[in-house]
Amino acid sequence: MKYIREFIKYLYxxxxxxxxxxxxxxxxxxxxxxxxxxxxxxxxxxxxNSIIGYGTYFGFNCQLENSKIGKYCSFGSNIRVLRGNHPTRNYVSTSPAFHSSSLKKEGIYYKNYKEFSTLTKTENGFSVEIGNDVWIGDNVLIIGDITIGNGAIIGAGSVITKDISPYSVWGGGTC
Known part of the structure; x- marks a missing residue:
């Protein structure tokens, strides 16, 4: 039954x-x-849970969620957007005991979860915002809470951990 539902969604x-x-x-x-x-x-x-602009192309094995992508973008293959990040600036520990809603504990553990969940989103509520006419090469990993400006070019194999300004070129390694 599950497969029939998935197939119907796919056809829809x-x-x-x-x-x-x-x-x-x-x-x-x-x-x-x-x-x-x-x-x-x-x-x-x-x-x-994404918004995809007109004329945007994706290669194979791309995993994007909670993203806003502009018009006329070109994505290579094997591109991933990671939604969350450990709150290293606001918490003493990176352990999920301090920010996980699944632990459902009172006090210091659960009290700050709502504050933590807002740390992994851009101003408009998406984990990643990509402007218009952006080109991203193969095997790029984009960490959440990132904005990539219009016309940016990101080379293959990059790990994007910071915002990228419009019309800039980034290649290899961690940006």
Missing amino acids: YKIKLKKKKFFIQRGSKVKGALIEGGGHLGKNSNLS
């Missing part, structure tokens, strides 16, 4: 997005995404 999105000329290849999943159309989602990629 495929039919709905075909009208917008946004093509989804086999093995890819789209959940709760607003897509303007005119683009392509490669094999085995996942988009969830």
Whole structure:
């Protein structure tokens, strides 16, 4: 039954997005995404809770969630957006005991969870915001709470941990 539901969702999105000329290849999943159309989602990629601008293309094995992506962006393959990050600046420890809602403890442990959950989002509520006409190469890892400006170019294999200004070029290593 679960597989039938997943297949029906897949067909629904495929039919709905075909009208917008946004093509989804086999093995890819789209959940709760607003897509303007005119683009392509490669094999085995996942988009969830995101806004995708017109004319944006994704390679295969891309994992993006809670992201706002502008128009005419080009993404390589194997790109991942990590939603959270350890709150090293605001807490004494990186242990989840101090910020995890699943522990449900009172006092110092659970008291600050709501404050922590706001640390992993940009101003507009997305974990990652990417401007228009951005090019991102293969195997890029983007840590949450990042803004990438319009026209930026990010080379293959980069790990993005800081905001990237518009029209700048970043390559390799940690940015």
